Amino acid sequence: MADETKPGVSRRELLKRAGLAGAALTIPASALPGEAPPNAEAPHKGVPYEQAPRREPLENLTAAESDLLEAICARIVPTDATGPGAREARAAHYIDRALGGALASSRPAYTAGFAAFERYCRSSRGAPFLELSERDQDSVLIDVETGSATGFTSSSGAFFGMVRTHTLQGMFGDPYYGGNANFVGWDLIGYPGVRTNVTIDDQRLGAKVAPNHRSAYDYEMFTKASARLISKDHTHGD
Amino acid sequence: MATRLKETDVVVVGLGAAGGVAVLPLTQAGLDVVGLEAGTWLTKRDFAPDEIRNNVRDWPQSVQKAQQEVPTHRVNAKANTTRGGSHPMMNAVGGTTLHYWAQSWRLNPWDFKVVSETTRRYGASRVPAGSTVEDWPFGLDELEPYYDKVEYEVGVSGQAGNVKGAIDTRGNIFEGPRQRPYPMPPLRSTGFIDLMAAAARGLGWHPFAGPAAINSRTYQNRSACMYHGFCNKGGCHVDAKNSPSVTTIPRAQETGRLKVVTRAHVTSIDTDNQGKVTGVTYVTDGQEFIQPAKVVLLASYTYENSRLLLLSKSKAFPNGLSNNHGQVGRHYLSHAQGGSVTALFPFDINAWYGLPAQGVAVDNFADDNFDHGALDYVGGGNLWVMSDRRPIAAASMGTFGKTPSWGAEWKAFIKQNADRSNTSYLQKTTLPYEGNFLDLDPVVKDPLGFPVCRITADYKDNERRINAATQDKMIQWYKAAGAIATQANPLGTMGPTTHAYGGTRMGRNPETNVVNQWGFSHEAPNLGVLGASVMGTSGARNPTLTVQALAWRTAEYLTKNWKRVSS
Numbered sequence: 001m002a003d004e005t006k007p008g009v010s011r012r013e014l015l016k017r018a019g020l021a022g023a024a025l026t027i028p029a030s031a032l033p034g035e036a037p038p039n040a041e042a043p044h045k046g047v048p049y050e051q052a053p054r055r056e057p058l059e060n061l062t063a064a065e066s067d068l069l070e071a072i073c074a075r076i077v078p079t080d081a082t083g084p085g086a087r088e089a090r091a092a093h094y095i096d097r098a099l100g101g102a103l104a105s106s107r108p109a110y111t112a113g114f115a116a117f118e119r120y121c122r123s124s125r126g127a128p129f130l131e132l133s134e135r136d137q138d139s140v141l142i143d144v145e146t147g148s149a150t151g152f153t154s155s156s157g158a159f160f161g162m163v164r165t166h167t168l169q170g171m172f173g174d175p176y177y178g179g180n181a182n183f184v185g186w187d188l189i190g191y192p193g194v195r196t197n198v199t200i201d202d203q204r205l206g207a208k209v210a211p212n213h214r215s216a217y218d219y220e221m222f223t224k225a226s227a228r229l230i231s232k233d234h235t236h237g238d
Numbered sequence: 239m240a241t242r243l244k245e246t247d248v249v250v251v252g253l254g255a256a257g258g259v260a261v262l263p264l265t266q267a268g269l270d271v272v273g274l275e276a277g278t279w280l281t282k283r284d285f286a287p288d289e290i291r292n293n294v295r296d297w298p299q300s301v302q303k304a305q306q307e308v309p310t311h312r313v314n315a316k317a318n319t320t321r322g323g324s325h326p327m328m329n330a331v332g333g334t335t336l337h338y339w340a341q342s343w344r345l346n347p348w349d350f351k352v353v354s355e356t357t358r359r360y361g362a363s364r365v366p367a368g369s370t371v372e373d374w375p376f377g378l379d380e381l382e383p384y385y386d387k388v389e390y391e392v393g394v395s396g397q398a399g400n401v402k403g404a405i406d407t408r409g410n411i412f413e414g415p416r417q418r419p420y421p422m423p424p425l426r427s428t429g430f431i432d433l434m435a436a437a438a439r440g441l442g443w444h445p446f447a448g449p450a451a452i453n454s455r456t457y458q459n460r461s462a463c464m465y466h467g468f469c470n471k472g473g474c475h476v477d478a479k480n481s482p483s484v485t486t487i488p489r490a491q492e493t494g495r496l497k498v499v500t501r502a503h504v505t506s507i508d509t510d511n512q513g514k515v516t517g518v519t520y521v522t523d524g525q526e527f528i529q530p531a532k533v534v535l536l537a538s539y540t541y542e543n544s545r546l547l548l549l550s551k552s553k554a555f556p557n558g559l560s561n562n563h564g565q566v567g568r569h570y571l572s573h574a575q576g577g578s579v580t581a582l583f584p585f586d587i588n589a590w591y592g593l594p595a596q597g598v599a600v601d602n603f604a605d606d607n608f609d610h611g612a613l614d615y616v617g618g619g620n621l622w623v624m625s626d627r628r629p630i631a632a633a634s635m636g637t638f639g640k641t642p643s644w645g646a647e648w649k650a651f652i653k654q655n656a657d658r659s660n661t662s663y664l665q666k667t668t669l670p671y672e673g674n675f676l677d678l679d680p681v682v683k684d685p686l687g688f689p690v691c692r693i694t695a696d697y698k699d700n701e702r703r704i705n706a707a708t709q710d711k712m713i714q715w716y717k718a719a720g721a722i723a724t725q726a727n728p729l730g731t732m733g734p735t736t737h738a739y740g741g742t743r744m745g746r747n748p749e750t751n752v753v754n755q756w757g758f759s760h761e762a763p764n765l766g767v768l769g770a771s772v773m774g775t776s777g778a779r780n781p782t783l784t785v786q787a788l789a790w791r792t793a794e795y796l797t798k799n800w801k802r803v804s805s
Contacts, residue, residue: 189656191629198591205429222286
């Protein structure tokens with residue numbers, strides 16, 4: 001979490017340059033998700049990715065919830081010298097879409113969790129999450145992760161665990177579901193992609209299998225019907 | 239008002255691993271069979287290589303009847319009862335063999351004779367206190383012809399280790415004698431699997447490729463395996479996984495004597511006042527049907543086998559069918575499948591593809607393959623290392639305490655290490671105990687209003703000691719192969735699992751067993767039970783091939799003794 005050691009400009013610095021840092025501090029403390037000001041989405045820090053990726057139309061989250069989720073996801077899988085992060089993968093988009101389907105049962109936990117998250121930021125750090133430096137954002141997230149953040153319905157750790165799990169699904173899952181855009185998640189960890197036939201050479205030690213950048217549903221033979229049928233909310237477990 | 243259908247010779251409840259195999263010998267012998275299956279037909283087009291759908295969202299299990307009946311669990315009769323979100327099994331023609339790992343082991347000779355062999359070698363006091371374990375009513379030699387039959391009819395790949403007593407060190411030197419080799423060579427190896435096998439040999443152990451009901455070459459006109467990496471909780475996109483849905487069931491249909499009824503939710507097995515089974519009642523789309531039959535073979539999963547018997551109360555069986563001795567639900571056990579070990583290597587192991595059945599086994603520390611004289615337990619564990627990984631699971635790897643679980647340091651860690659981690663699969667002996675059993679949950683009901691199955695079970699000292707010893711061996715193996723970090727994962731407890739045994743145990747004594755040595759009820763002779771629910775011991779390996787061999791044997795017994803059993 002050592003932001004200072006990373007190359008590039010700090011988020012606070014960017015905010016200053018954009019003339020937003022001071023202005024943001026004037027936002028009333030009552031501005032909960034759903035009431036965030038325009039332009040609240042800060043430019044993200046990223047060496048190879050100067051431009052924030054295009055944001056898709058929201059399907060379930062409010063604009064302010066989406067801004068907050070984007071910011072949290074971006075700290076869980078930051079954009080840095082090792083490559084694109086959750087922003088570029090559109091992990092938050094995956095979650096937004098899934099909240100209307102397979103993750104619908106998690107919607108109340110997100111709604112309550114976002115509100116508690118922002119309340120905790122304001123009470124403990126004196127500002128909304130989006131206005132904190134990356135270092136302060138990370139320290140808030142550590143509080144939430146370890147369960148020491150107050151004001152959450154169950155435990156803040158459960159909220160963090162849920163967001164992290166879903167962020168990883170959006171970062172590393174099949175792009176069919178709206179995340180892992182341009183296969184950036186699979187490229188990050190070196191997964192060479194969905195294949196329907198793997199050779200003996202592909203399984204040798206030291207083999208370099210070129211990424212094929214294909215979704216399961218780029219293969220015509222598979223029906224998508226069952227992918228849409230799912231109505232369960234479940235954590236990963238093989 | 240229930241619709242009464244025309245009587246058939248045999249009704250098979252459930253067309254999964256067990257029922258799906260039994261229908262072939264039955265129909266080939268000329269019997270008319272109705273197969274009732276709660277699920278539907280699925281085909282290879284349904285089996286997309288999709289980790290989110292299959293593994294994250296449990297698609298195989300999420301759309302079927304079983305999901306409405308997830309058993310509850312408590313560790314003992316005084317503990318709180320909990321209920322997880324997912325049933326481990328699926329309903330479909332072929333059942334869980336659609337998404338299983340297809341590891342198709344024969345039990346070792348010891349597994350049939352735990353009591354007598356333990357007593358002979360170490361003394362009677364070494365059978366763990368409180369265990370209700372019995373010797374099976376027969377030994378491996380009795381089951382061998384049926385193992386052989388299923389290996390060839392269904393199609394199992396593997397390397398024999400003991401053909402008629404001739405030991406072949408390429409296979410499992412601890413297996414009992416077999417009459418001939420497997421019909422197909424084992425699934426191929428990988429670079430990482432070769433590395434692990436060499437490390438095991440370096441330790442003086444005997445590594446070998448495990449058996450799998452997956453085609454290593456074209457078999458019965460179906461494709462060889464494509465090793466694409468989505469076998470785990472996924473069906474096969476080229477029909478190389480030998481589920482009964484592509485093997486024995488279609489062949490039984492070709493006889494013209496098997497009627498497959500899908501989406502049939504069986505609610506009771508019916509009996510007359512004399513205690514003779516008359517057929518079953520099932521529901522489809524809210525409509526009730528009575529399917530009369532001369533013989534009923536109950537072939538649902540372990541939890542449902544006990545539950546359906548307990549729900550089928552009648553004048554002759556006031557406490558549930560075949561339960562006048564109070565044995566239904568008893569002698570429950572489930573494999574200690576938890577307690578794996580995860581390792582970190584200092585180099586890429588290239589395990590992005592493959593399947594759980596593509597791997598290397600070590601059986602030196604399983605069953606009674608080693609001297610327990612100075613130890614404080616009986617039984618042991620089978621060590622299994624495989625090539626099986628998908629990207630979300632890979633990125634969700636533990637960090638061995640080296641970094642936090644998110645943020646920049648974590649991201650750099652998984653970028654480097656996502657292909658450097660491997661988790662072994664360690665299956666360990668579990669014994670039945672007095673306090674481990676299945677019954678009906680007093681509170682939780684399914685959508686039809688019937689109580690779900692309740693599991694009361696936990697591992698005992700013997701299982702915990704095996705777990706610790708087996709994990710130690712696995713850590714030793716990984717380190718010998720160059721691992722720089724290892725992590726022993728928790729054993730957990732005995733909630734719903736894919737390896738559940740007992741509840742309708744097989745044995746000659748009707749005081750302690752539900753079915754006789756042929757698989758037919760001691761109390762209702764025209765009721766047979768198929769599945770791991772009849773098994774009294776688990777061994778240290780996957781149950782399915784044993785389940786299928788037993789199912790074939792029970793079905794064959796029925797065909798040869800038709801008049802006696804059906805009248």
